[in-house]
Amino acid sequence: EGDDVLEIRPPVVTVMGHVDHGKTRLLDAIRNANVVEGEAGGITQHIGAYQVWHEHEGIERAITFIDTPGHEAFTAMRARGAQVTDIAILVVAADDGIMPQTVEALNHAQAANVPIVVAVNKVDKEDANPSKVRAQLTEYGLVAEEFGGDTMFVDVSARNNLNIDSLIEAVLLTADAGLDLRANPNKEARGIAIEAKLDKGRGAVATVLIQSGTLRVGDPIVAGTAYGRVRAMLDENGQVVTEAEPSRPVQVQGLSSVPRAGDTFIVTEEDRTARQIAEKREAVERNASLAKSRKRISLEDFT
Numbered sequence: 523e524g525d526d527v528l529e530i531r532p533p534v535v536t537v538m539g540h541v542d543h544g545k546t547r548l549l550d551a552i553r554n555a556n557v558v559e560g561e562a563g564g565i566t567q568h569i570g571a572y573q574v575w576h577e578h579e580g581i582e583r584a585i586t587f588i589d590t591p592g593h594e595a596f597t598a599m600r601a602r603g604a605q606v607t608d609i610a611i612l613v614v615a616a617d618d619g620i621m622p623q624t625v626e627a628l629n630h631a632q633a634a635n636v637p638i639v640v641a642v643n644k645v646d647k648e649d650a651n652p653s654k655v656r657a658q659l660t661e662y663g664l665v666a667e668e669f670g671g672d673t674m675f676v677d678v679s680a681r682n683n684l685n686i687d688s689l690i691e692a693v694l695l696t697a698d699a700g701l702d703l704r705a706n707p708n709k710e711a712r713g714i715a716i717e718a719k720l721d722k723g724r725g726a727v728a729t730v731l732i733q734s735g736t737l738r739v740g741d742p743i744v745a746g747t748a749y750g751r752v753r754a755m756l757d758e759n760g761q762v763v764t765e766a767e768p769s770r771p772v773q774v775q776g777l778s779s780v781p782r783a784g785d786t787f788i789v790t791e792e793d794r795t796a797r798q799i800a801e802k803r804e805a806v807e808r809n810a811s812l813a814k815s816r817k818r819i820s821l822e823d824f825t
């Protein structure tokens with residue numbers, strides 16, 4: 523273990539909200555890239571994570587953004603999203619107003635004590651009613667500053683790139699208003715798997731968020747029941763990186779299998795240890811599911 527010194531790390535911001543209220547498009551506007559068009563059916567299939575840089579009071583600041591899917595089936599993943607995050611951006615479409623998953627998302631954030639910045643999106647639309655969104659959210663304890671509360675609301679249009687800078691400023695103001703954003707980069711990395719998939723050419727590929735320590739190519743790693751040695755790391759632009767510090771999302775190759783979104787990962791000193799931990803977890807899971815199916819059989823037998 524290296525020096526036990528805490529260093530400032532970038533805020534991790536999760537973008538949450540009802541399906542189709544514009545989370546991915548908003549992230550696009552923030553990144554100035556366009557991933558929405560490439561998505562199957564326009565529904566986000568996974569949680570994406572990206573780091574962007576923003577000039578704030580003359581200083582370049584990094585911010586990590588995590589996209590979350592709005593589809594109901596992803597409720598569990600979204601619940602995990604609130605645990606990795608420092609700040610939540612709650613996206614509410616100004617034409618729709620608050621919807622069931624808006625409430626769900628804000629409940630998750632409030633339960634996790636995560637400060638919320640409200641992005642009132644789609645204000646370019648004719649039937650947009652941003653005042654109504656403010657009034658509706660008052661009932662959930664999110665009272666806009668202009669109404670005497672302490673929640674920042676920013677009217678945006680992801681489509682027209684309107685007020686995106688103000689939204690980022692609001693995030694940085696929130697980060698600077700009492701959040702302790704520090705981590706020790708001088709130790710073995712630990713963090714969380716944000717998304718993972720099996721890639722034809724590259725095998726198991728996992729996007730992980732480093733929460734403390736520094737992850738390096740060659741590190742033995744265990745994520746859930748997946749283990750291996752970090753063979754290669756890519757950043758959100760597909761660029762090769764050799765190490766990743768706290769709050770950095772990176773795509774990791776070299777795992778034996780595909781971890782689940784929300785699985786924690788740790789780096790171990792030896793390959794052997796990573797494999798042993800993974801195998802032990804797998805055995806525990808196997809026993810648990812066996813016990814469950816046995817229980818089901820015996821219930822069916824006697825009822």
Ligand code: GTP
Nearest residue numbers: 541542543544545546547565566592644679680681
């Ligand atoms: P899920 O991931 O499926 O929950 O959706 P999402 O919240 O990520 O929404 P997405 O970014 O996919 O946007 C949904 C639709 O709204 C798309 O057709 C976008 O082009 C559109 N949209 C997003 N932002 C705006 C906006 O500011 N104005 C207008 N007019 N349309 C927008």
Ligand code: NA
Nearest residue numbers: 542564565566
């Ligand atoms: Na969508």
Ligand code: MG
Nearest residue numbers: 545546566591
């Ligand atoms: Mg999306």
